Amino acid sequence: MVSIFKKEAAVMIDRRDMLALGTLGALALGTSSLADAASVTPDQVSLPFHGRQLHVLDLTHRLTRAFAFTPGRLSMEAVEGSGTKAGMALNRISIVEHTGTHLDAPRHFAPDGASVGDIAISQLIVPLVIIDIRKKAKADRDARVEPEDVAAWERKHGRIPAGSCVAMVSGWDPLGVVANYGSLSPDERRKSPGFDAAVMDILMKRNVIGIGVDTMSIDAGEAMPAFPVHQAWLRSGRWALEGLTNLDRAPVAGGLLFAGVAPLENATGMPARVIALY
């Protein structure tokens, strides 16, 4: 199987805005009544829904070769289909489940836990709570969401809603880290922000159903050999989202999150299209 991903990450990301406003973008930006009523950007759209504007924000990184942190993690090969002669093109994708913006199912750490295919829609569209630790993450590459951060959110916004997803925004840029990997010290390479294991009990008591991060792991970098947060959270039957983006632009309270994952049976994780609605 040969990788057909031909562009570098930086080029891809720049290309995104262009392409998003290309063929398909032109349709929505045309002279239609929807376009007249809607505010459209590549990552965000507002459209009329039941007498108000529904705002939708994409929390998903474009899934490019840049997320194949290890060789062979993501590749595609063209295959022939019944319509090849009629001009049809299609590919076989080979991908490790936990690539790009993705969901961790309980089965990732619990052998008998729910797989991605076992998670009902009622568990995938949930209230969104955002805990902002950008300030301390600037000073410490291994900053954690700690009990005090949860307490501070609740003092301001009230008790965390049951059934919600609690997402950490640390300002982390996973692709930037990969791009600059060579210039990092061994100590820096080991570090990335995450949830502190001490927060797990508090969130479980709130009946929180999911946690999310803008890094590639819910465990902070230095906690990873033992994965205490993965262990506690996923084995309790809950899910997690890793590699989220744009969390700084989503409302810290009052919004909803939808994790769009194809319900693949037996999968321990799955690349996703994740959105905030508000």
Added chain:
Amino acid sequence: MVSIFKKEAAVMIDRRDMLALGTLGALALGTSSLADAASVTPDQVSLPFHGRQLHVLDLTHRLTRAFAFTPGRLSMEAVEGSGTKAGMALNRISIVEHTGTHLDAPRHFAPDGASVGDIAISQLIVPLVIIDIRKKAKADRDARVEPEDVAAWERKHGRIPAGSCVAMVSGWDPLGVVANYGSLSPDERRKSPGFDAAVMDILMKRNVIGIGVDTMSIDAGEAMPAFPVHQAWLRSGRWALEGLTNLDRAPVAGGLLFAGVAPLENATGMPARVIALY
């Protein structure tokens, strides 16, 4: 690569309701305030949002081995990760892009067309129009959405909104067809409902951005060697959804559709989690 899908399709589908109300279901059905306010079924949920109930319906088939209509179309193999010793499990997935409930990107038939990774969120959450041809599909396995069906919808609900997705509900059961394949005549095997090519111009004039079907092809079965609907629609820069379910339970007008596809660069299609919001 060895398939690790161990259960038969029928068993999987029965299992879905159980599992959906299992570990994760129990959380949402617990004593939380969300659960008190929410109506939860495996395929549908209603939850409070901006002073009203937001209804969300899953339009997605569970992605099981039953959708691997051809051998090797879908398989998984366990891989080792950095956390294997800590109890982490993860898999490499090998899948043809157009499997299960999935999105067709323009690139499926247009070599320079947008890939799944090029479709911005503003093009994936759109007004939903449902055209019901179940009555004629009962009498004719090759029934089509024809210009008169579009006209009938517009007489009742007004002009199709620009930027919308127009979805056909024919009552087709793709997994049932596969299960009963042996008992079908050669003529019956070739047939399945779809869009008539004569409808494409009409929908393009309405600035429709996507079409959807509950069959596995937007082309009717007998049209498939030439794929006239795929050719016209995808080459115009628009997308399609195939293998949708539950369309009979969604509102025929006034709802929204969200196609949750991981934005994989260069992909011609991708399994999706598709929902209706109303």
